[in-house]
Amino acid sequence: MKHKKSKITLMLLIAVALVAATTVENANPTYSLEEAVIPVPIYGQQTNMWCWAASSQMVLAYMGDTVQQCEEANWHLNRKDCCDPNEIKNGSPCAKGGSPTFQHYGYDYSLLRSCEGLPWDTIVNLGNTNSAWAYAWAHVNTSQPKDTLCNQPVSGGHVMVGRGYKQLVVTTGATIDTLKYVVINNPMPVNEGTYAYYLYEYYGSFPYGTKPNVHAADYYNIYKAPNN
Amino acid sequence: MKITIKYSIILCTMLALGCTEEVANETQPEETPLTTGLSSDSTAELALSYFAHMITATDYELMGFQRMSQLDSLALIGPPMVSFALTSKGIANNNAPTLTQDTVQVVYQVGVEGDTIPNCQMELIYAENTWYVVSLGNAGEASAIATARLRHAQKHQRPASDYFLVDAPEMYTRFIGYYNEDELMLIPLQDQPQYGLAKTVPVAYSNIAPTLLDAMTNMPEALVKVP
Numbered sequence: 242m243k244h245k246k247s248k249i250t251l252m253l254l255i256a257v258a259l260v261a262a263t264t265v266e267n268a269n270p271t272y273s274l275e276e277a278v279i280p281v282p283i284y285g286q287q288t289n290m291w292c293w294a295a296s297s298q299m300v301l302a303y304m305g306d307t308v309q310q311c312e313e314a315n316w317h318l319n320r321k322d323c324c325d326p327n328e329i330k331n332g333s334p335c336a337k338g339g340s341p342t343f344q345h346y347g348y349d350y351s352l353l354r355s356c357e358g359l360p361w362d363t364i365v366n367l368g369n370t371n372s373a374w375a376y377a378w379a380h381v382n383t384s385q386p387k388d389t390l391c392n393q394p395v396s397g398g399h400v401m402v403g404r405g406y407k408q409l410v411v412t413t414g415a416t417i418d419t420l421k422y423v424v425i426n427n428p429m430p431v432n433e434g435t436y437a438y439y440l441y442e443y444y445g446s447f448p449y450g451t452k453p454n455v456h457a458a459d460y461y462n463i464y465k466a467p468n469n
Numbered sequence: 470m471k472i473t474i475k476y477s478i479i480l481c482t483m484l485a486l487g488c489t490e491e492v493a494n495e496t497q498p499e500e501t502p503l504t505t506g507l508s509s510d511s512t513a514e515l516a517l518s519y520f521a522h523m524i525t526a527t528d529y530e531l532m533g534f535q536r537m538s539q540l541d542s543l544a545l546i547g548p549p550m551v552s553f554a555l556t557s558k559g560i561a562n563n564n565a566p567t568l569t570q571d572t573v574q575v576v577y578q579v580g581v582e583g584d585t586i587p588n589c590q591m592e593l594i595y596a597e598n599t600w601y602v603v604s605l606g607n608a609g610e611a612s613a614i615a616t617a618r619l620r621h622a623q624k625h626q627r628p629a630s631d632y633f634l635v636d637a638p639e640m641y642t643r644f645i646g647y648y649n650e651d652e653l654m655l656i657p658l659q660d661q662p663q664y665g666l667a668k669t670v671p672v673a674y675s676n677i678a679p680t681l682l683d684a685m686t687n688m689p690e691a692l693v694k695v696p
Contacts, residue, residue: 270518272519272522274522274523274525276523276525276527278525278527278528283531289640289641289642289661330663331661331663332663399641407523409519409522409523411519420519420523422523422605424528427607429641430609430610430613430658430659431659433609434609435606435607435608435609435610436528436531436532436606436607436608437589437604437605437606437607438523438604438605438606439603439604440601440602440603440604442601443594443601443603443604
C-alpha cells in the first residue's frame with residue numbers, strides 16, 4: 242500500500258513537472274514599455290547637403306525659435322543669396338556641408354565626441370527631461386577597424402535629431418529580452434524628413450553602404466545661453 | 470557585372486529565407502536577443518509583435534498609421550528587398566552594386582494585413598549570427614518605394630520579388646533596382662535634375678554610371694563638420 246502511494250506521488254510529481262515545463266515553453270510573452278517621445282517638429286532638409294541646417298532648425302523650433310535653413314546657410318557660408326529660391330536646390334553653391342548652428346542663435350550645449358554615442362542612461366534622461374539633441378555620424382576615409390576611426394578625417398556624414406527613447410522588455414517564460422530604441426527625426430528624404438526608431442547600438446553609426454561609418458558627436462543639453 | 474549582383478542576390482535570398490539558422494545555432498553567446506537563430510523572415514515576424522507594443526498613441530501617426538486599431542493587424546507587405554551598395558570605387562572598377570562589406574541589409578515593408586501599400590518599413594542587418602531590426606519607421610520612404618515598385622511591376626507584369634534596393638551612400642541616394650534582360654536598371658526615388666534623374670523614371674545603370682561617378686567624386690565637401 243505504502244509502495245503504491247509512493248508510486249502515485251512520483252507520477253503526480255512528474256506530471257506536474259511536465260505541465261510546468263510545457264507552460265514555461267508555451268508561455269505567452271508579456272510586454273513592458275518605457276518611453277519618452279518629445280514633440281520635436283519634423284523638417285525635411287531642402288537640399289541633399291543641408292542635414293546640419295535642417296537638424297538645427299528642428300531642435301531650435303522645439304526650443305521656440307524659428308529659423309530657416311537658407312538663413313543658416315547664409316551665415317555658415319558667409320553669403321547673402323542662399324534664400325533666393327533659385328539657390329535652394331541640389332548643386333547650388335549654397336548647398337554645402339556644415340555643422341549645427343546652435344551657438345549662432347544664442348544656444349549653448351554639451352558636445353560629446355565618441356564612437357559609441359551617448360550612454361543609454363543619458364538618452365533616457367534626456368527623454369524624461371524633454372530635452373532634444375542633435376547627433377552626427379560620419380564616413381571616414383579608411384578601412385581601418387571601426388573602433389580606431391573616431392579621430393580620422395571625415396569625408397561625409399549625416400546629422401539627425403534625437404527626440405526620445407523606447408525600451409520594451411519582453412518576458413517569455415524565463416527568458417527576458419530588452420529592446421532599446423532611440424526615437425529620431427531624420428531630415429532625409431529631401432523636403433520630407435521622417436520619423437523612426439533606431440536600435441540603440443546602431444543609432445550612432447547606422448549601416449549605410451560600404452564606407453565605414455562611425456558615430457561622430459552628440460550635441461546635447463542644449464539651452465539658451467544666459468546673456469541671449 | 471550581372472553575375473556579381475545576381476549571385477549576390479541568391480546569397481542574400483538564402484540568408485533572408487533561413488539559411489542562417491544552422492550557422493546561428495552553432496554559437497550562441499550567453500546573453501542573446503530572442504532573434505538569435507532566426508531567419509530574417511522570422512525575425513521580421515517576431516519584430517511585428519514587439520512593435521505592436523512599442524508604437525503608442527504618442528506616435529502611431531508619425532509611423533504612418535491612421536488609427537491605433539490598425540496596430541492589431543500588423544503584417545509584412547510584399548516580399549522583402551535586399552539592399553546593395555553602389556560606390557564610386559565600385560563604379561570606377563566597373564562593378565555592379567555589390568554586397569556591403571560586413572553587413573547584409575534587408576528592408577521589410579510593414580502595414581495592415583490585406584493592404585498593398587505599407588505604412589512604414591523595418592530594416593534588418595545580419596551581424597554576429599543574428600538578424601537585428603536596426604530601424605522601424607521611415608513612413609514616407611516606405612510608401613514611395615512600395616508605390617514605385619507596385620506601379621512598375623504591374624505595368625510590366627513582373628513579380629514584386631524582381632526588385633531590390635541600390636544605395637549610393639556617397640550621394641545619399643537610394644534607388645530601386647531590377648534587371649531588364651541583361652541590363653541593370655535603376656528607378657530613382659527623388660528628382661535630381663542635376664544628374665538627369667527623374668522620380669520613378671527608370672534609367673539604365675550603364676548610361677547613368679559616369680554621371681553618378683562624377684557626382685560621388687565631386688561632392689562639394691563633407692556634409693557634416695564636427696568642431
